[in-house]
Amino acid sequence: xxVRFAGLTALDAVSFTVEPGTVHAVIGPNGAGxxxxxxxxxxxxxxxxxxxxxxxxxxxxLRPHEVAALGVARTFQNIALSPRLPVRDNLLLGRHRLTRxxxxxxxxxxxxxxxxxxxxxxxxxxxxxxxxxxxxLASPVGLLPYxxxxxxxxxxxxxxxxxxxxxxxxxxxxNSGERVEMAELIVSVKRSLGxxxxxxxxxxxxxxxxxxxxxxxxFGKRIADxxxxxxxxxxxxxxxxxxxx
Amino acid sequence: MSRLITWAAVLVAFVAVPFYxxxxxxxxxxxxxxxxxxxxxxxxxTGATGQLSMGHAFFLAVGAYAYVSFSDDLGLPTPIxxxxxxxxxxxxxxxxSPIAGRLRGAYLGIATLALIFGGQHLLFNVEHVTGGFxxxxxxxxxxxGFAFADAPELILMNVPFGALERLWFxxxxxxxxxxxxxxxxxxxxxxxxxNTIRDHEIAAGVMGVPVTRYRAGxxxxxxxxxxxxxxxxxxxxxxxxxxxxxxxxxxxxxxMIVIGGLGSVGGAVIGAVFVSLLPQxxxxxxxxxxxxxxxxxxxxxxxxxxxxxxxxxxVGVVLFLPGGLLGLLRSLRLxxxxxxxxxxxxxxxxxx
Ligand SMILES: Nc1ncnc2c1ncn2[C@@H]1O[C@H](COP(=O)(O)OP(=O)(O)OP(=O)(O)O)[C@@H](O)[C@H]1O
Ligand SMILES: [Mg+2]
Numbered sequence: 278x279x280v281r282f283a284g285l286t287a288l289d290a291v292s293f294t295v296e297p298g299t300v301h302a303v304i305g306p307n308g309a310g311x312x313x314x315x316x317x318x319x320x321x322x323x324x325x326x327x328x329x330x331x332x333x334x335x336x337x338x339l340r341p342h343e344v345a346a347l348g349v350a351r352t353f354q355n356i357a358l359s360p361r362l363p364v365r366d367n368l369l370l371g372r373h374r375l376t377r378x379x380x381x382x383x384x385x386x387x388x389x390x391x392x393x394x395x396x397x398x399x400x401x402x403x404x405x406x407x408x409x410x411x412x413x414l415a416s417p418v419g420l421l422p423y424x425x426x427x428x429x430x431x432x433x434x435x436x437x438x439x440x441x442x443x444x445x446x447x448x449x450x451x452n453s454g455e456r457v458e459m460a461e462l463i464v465s466v467k468r469s470l471g472x473x474x475x476x477x478x479x480x481x482x483x484x485x486x487x488x489x490x491x492x493x494x495x496f497g498k499r500i501a502d503x504x505x506x507x508x509x510x511x512x513x514x515x516x517x518x519x520x521x522x
Numbered sequence: 523m524s525r526l527i528t529w530a531a532v533l534v535a536f537v538a539v540p541f542y543x544x545x546x547x548x549x550x551x552x553x554x555x556x557x558x559x560x561x562x563x564x565x566x567x568t569g570a571t572g573q574l575s576m577g578h579a580f581f582l583a584v585g586a587y588a589y590v591s592f593s594d595d596l597g598l599p600t601p602i603x604x605x606x607x608x609x610x611x612x613x614x615x616x617x618x619s620p621i622a623g624r625l626r627g628a629y630l631g632i633a634t635l636a637l638i639f640g641g642q643h644l645l646f647n648v649e650h651v652t653g654g655f656x657x658x659x660x661x662x663x664x665x666x667g668f669a670f671a672d673a674p675e676l677i678l679m680n681v682p683f684g685a686l687e688r689l690w691f692x693x694x695x696x697x698x699x700x701x702x703x704x705x706x707x708x709x710x711x712x713x714x715x716x717n718t719i720r721d722h723e724i725a726a727g728v729m730g731v732p733v734t735r736y737r738a739g740x741x742x743x744x745x746x747x748x749x750x751x752x753x754x755x756x757x758x759x760x761x762x763x764x765x766x767x768x769x770x771x772x773x774x775x776x777x778m779i780v781i782g783g784l785g786s787v788g789g790a791v792i793g794a795v796f797v798s799l800l801p802q803x804x805x806x807x808x809x810x811x812x813x814x815x816x817x818x819x820x821x822x823x824x825x826x827x828x829x830x831x832x833x834x835x836x837v838g839v840v841l842f843l844p845g846g847l848l849g850l851l852r853s854l855r856l857x858x859x860x861x862x863x864x865x866x867x868x869x870x871x872x873x874x
Contacts, residue, residue, distance in 0.1 A: 342728075357722040357724065369714055374730030384704070385703065
């Protein structure tokens, strides 16, 4: 795919494939185009040219909620939760595509809507437990520490029961303890849920440990793509990172 | 348990009002109930979904005039005319929803100004439906032979039960139903989608919420609440007056939800009561108040004084009470340990 903003090519004919059930990392210096790539995959931006396929479905021209309906979930680099709603409601929002109750059914509190709410609340509680948020279900998200909010982001995406999970810098801004916890969590998501994960991360140690395959972007171009060890030894990658820092 | 007692006390007080208070206060209370229904509607749109509307008065006008026209011109039974009037307000909102779905926040506010100016033009000029400048007389509601009017005479416990006394109970019932419905919407799946559109539109879409459709849906729902408020207003006032449904009324509604508390049913009701009661209180006690004088006698009229006062209230709330009056009440209750403390309503919030 290629994405151009007025006068700036954020992604330049970038191409890669995520194998089902794997963790695939996209790395690169700041401004390389990683988040732009996620925005195209999730329907937020439209690629200028190129195409994105998910299984047999063509995502390129779908709107975000249509992409979500196919089972693609994502988290945001900058937290994008509803700060005044409790964790529970933020996670229930993840169930939106799996539930039906509309204005009339909710307004009249029809039995079907109430049953649906109860059932999905139970599943949300399970997911919260899995992610280590069990104790926070009733707390407004805005009152929780940053590291916990990052986990709420992940839990909300998991609440969508996705087939593909896009994680945009899940440990950015976290301390080392929190990073380790989050890395373990991602491993257990992969193991126990069998979800394919596309991961954007600056923490190299984490990428090398978690990823089955790594794609490296620099200034919107793909400069490497392969298993972690190979990519780490690639002179172009070393150049891009050393040149930056 | 104590919650039950509170509600029982509210119910008793509500039932007692028509037996003790005079017509002036009943009418004021009924205006407040109508305003509360309308304010719940705009709070669903502006407070909960973050979509500004300056066009709320237009939908009140649709409700009020449609009720008159359906019952008098088409000869429909009045309850059916009332239901159809609310539905028509919804249809009018639906016709505007291609715009309401696509424009965000303040941009929608600007677009909805067109509704007010267009509406005013129609109200003054389509005379055979609207009665033009003079408006139209409103036929009283009649349900199964029971008329919400002064005749036939009805006396309960030595109190003559005229139109206002009868409407008092109808208004209370309608407000209760409107409030419960809105609460169900806000606490359920649509409410979460609406709140997320307000807080983070992109996240809402990515989580599977069809943003355009929900914005349009919230607009239609809020239009129907406006329509119902218009029908109630017409029944109480017994006349529709075109001037009334102008931009100032829309601004009143925005003031109500800001003062009461954005995004919640309780906030809308409290704000509506505050904004409706204030001018009436000032009118009633204008001789006792400095600076405020009777209308037409020079000086500040009670209506103007009220607008100045709640203009100040809006500024005060925005600066000092982020949760509105409802938020203030909650924090007062939290400070009194003897009272039951409800869960904080995390849904009320500012438009972002
Ligand atoms: N909506 C937009 N309009 C214009 N330019 C944009 C837009 N979104 C991103 N860009 C530009 O595209 C380039 C790539 O940005 P992107 O956010 O994808 O980088 P990134 O790799 O995620 O960086 P970081 O590591 O800092 O998050 C940047 O130069 C950015 O300024
Ligand atoms: Mg980024």
